[in-house]
Amino acid sequence: MRSKKKISYLLLILFFACIGAVLLGKVLFLSDTTATQEIIPITEPKPVTTENTAPQTANKSLIELIRAYGDxxxxxxxxxxxxxxxxxxxxxxxxxxxxxxxxxxxxxxxxxxxxxxxxxxxxxxxxxxxxxxxxxxxxxxxxxxxxxxxxxxxxxxxxxxxxxxxxxxxxxxxxxxxxxxxxxxxxxxxxxxxxxxxxxxxxxxxxxxxxxxxxxxxxxxxxxxxxxxxxxxxxxxxxxxxxxxxxxxxxxxxxxxxxxxxxxxxxxxxxxxxxxxxxxxxxxxxxxxxxxxxxxxxxxxxxxxxxxxxxxxxxxxxxxxxxxxxxxxxxxDQPATTTQIEAIRKLDNGKIQTLNLEKLTKLEAGEILVGKR
Missing domain, CATH: 3.20.20.140 (Metal-dependent hydrolases)
Incomplete structure (x- = not known):
């Protein structure tokens, strides 16, 4: 008799335990769904890090810079x-x-x-x-x-x-x-x-x-x-x-x-x-x-x-x-010097005859005197 009552009590406990589990699961499910619904609409950008704010040039290699500006x-x-x-x-x-x-x-x-x-x-x-x-x-x-x-x-x-x-x-x-x-x-x-x-x-x-x-x-x-x-x-x-x-x-x-x-x-x-x-x-x-x-x-x-x-x-x-x-x-813009012009006049070069030595620049005179023209 006591065994049957004991079993009955156990069955009753299990019954309420099952009901409790179902109710608890529903509560958790609803709670989780609510949390998800609160997270989804949030679209604020991530905080900007130091890496993101560093000058763009700092991330370029010398080779990349030469490719970009070598011209x-x-x-x-x-x-x-x-x-x-x-x-x-x-x-x-x-x-x-x-x-x-x-x-x-x-x-x-x-x-x-x-x-x-x-x-x-x-x-x-x-x-x-x-x-x-x-x-x-x-x-x-x-x-x-x-x-x-x-x-x-x-x-x-x-x-x-x-x-x-x-x-x-x-x-x-x-x-x-x-x-x-x-x-x-x-x-x-x-x-x-x-x-x-x-x-x-x-x-x-x-x-x-x-x-x-x-x-x-x-x-x-x-x-x-x-x-x-x-x-x-x-x-x-x-x-x-x-x-x-x-x-x-x-x-x-x-x-x-x-x-x-x-x-x-x-x-x-x-x-x-x-x-x-x-x-x-x-x-x-x-x-x-x-x-x-x-x-x-x-x-x-x-x-x-x-x-x-x-x-x-x-x-x-x-x-x-x-x-x-x-x-x-x-x-x-530097003019040719007297020394350069005198040296050019001594050159045996047909091209020299066509030059206006009075307007010759130092750069042009130098090119002539080192034999590149």
Whole structure:
């Protein structure tokens, strides 16, 4: 009897348990359906991550940048590869990275620069369509430096520099023998006059890019308005605002932009994008350079910096001006020298008779004298 009652109780418990399970399952099902209905309509975008907001250029390789912008002509406006004949080893790199022309010199404002100036000239004779020789091996502290500069410009060099007009912080140029204290020191004023006479630019190293030496640089810009000055690696340890002030106030100064420094050197306090507004305001007053990759892991990385700057600009017309036209116009517009014209007259070449030597440019004269025309 007790067994039957016990069984009956168990059956009753199982019955209610089954009913409870069904009801619980329904509740859970409805609860799950409700939750699903609440989730489906939500279409808010995912939070934007740092990766998504990074500049587009940062995701492009050098090869991709060259494919995109290799059709833009490119001049490296500041290159030291005459030192140790490095330019020979760089030939393939320049071709691979679509660098069209190189302003070439070597050592700076010291006796060893006399030899590297000669090497730059050898490179020019070998490839006049690529190499634009500048020189730096002149003593800025003696009048003989002015005479040497005149001789070099007469020969056919296209510009003076890089020369150390002031240097306190540079681990290299602060120690060179022929540097001046400031951009108006030594025989620099006479050299500026010479540059105006030959319409040749002068590439000045000035550090630090502030304080007394910059005030003296402004003095030089104002005192020699017919001289074209190029402020070497103007963006290094400098602000866009400072560069803008110079360009706005002095129409005879160009900013040499070492893009690799801003793009890759951890000591840079700016990004490439910080300089874009100034470049777009003064598109005819910037030139691009590698400085042979000084302070970077390689010169190739410095070339990559130039392409990343072009990408940041987002304007091929302005990019072409900055990458090529501005510097080339300074080279193209120089008149042939008396020395060049006399040398051309001595050539036994029928083509010479058809030339108007009075209107000949230094560029054209150089091509003739190195036997390329």
């Amino acid at each position: 833009i002509p490119l001049i490296d406006a500041h290159n030291h590869d005459a030192s140790d004949y490095k330019y020979i080893r760089m030939k393939n790199m320049w071709e691979t990275t679509a660098v069209d022309r190189i302003v070439l010199f070597g050592d700076v404002s010291e006796p060893s620069a006399v030899k590297t100036d000669e090497i730059a000239w050898e490179a020019y004779r070998d490839r006049p369509e690529v190499i634009i020789p500048f020189f730096s091996g002149i003593n800025l502290l003696e009048s003989s430096g002015v005479d040497a500069a005149r001789t070099m410009l007469e020969k056919g060099y296209f510009g003076i520099g890089e020369i150390a007009a002031a240097s306190t912080n540079s681990p290299v140029l602060s120690k060179v023998a022929w540097k001046t204290k400031d951009p108006m020191d030594g025989f620099l004023p006479q050299i500026y006059e010479l540059c105006a006479q030959y319409k040749a630019p002068v590439l000045l190293h000035i550090d630090p890019p502030n304080g007394f030496v910059i005030e003296k640089f402004k003095d030089a810009l104002a005192s020699y308005p017919n001289t074209t000055f190029i402020f070497a690696h103007a963006n290094a340890f400098n602000s866009p605002g400072n560069i803008r002030e110079l360009l706005k106030t002095y129409p005879n100064v160009y900013a040499d932009f070492f893009a690799g420094f801003t793009a890759f050197n951890p000591e840079s306090s700016n990004k490439l994008k910080d300089f874009i507004p100034v470049m777009k305001e003064f598109p005819d007053r910037f030139v691009l350079s590698t400085d042979s990759g000084f302070g970077l892991k390689s010169e190739e990385q410095a070339i990559e910096g130039m392409y990343r700057l072009i990408d940041e600009l987002g304007d091929k017309k302005i990019a072409t001006m900055i990458a090529y036209d501005n510097l080339y116009s300074l080279i193209r």
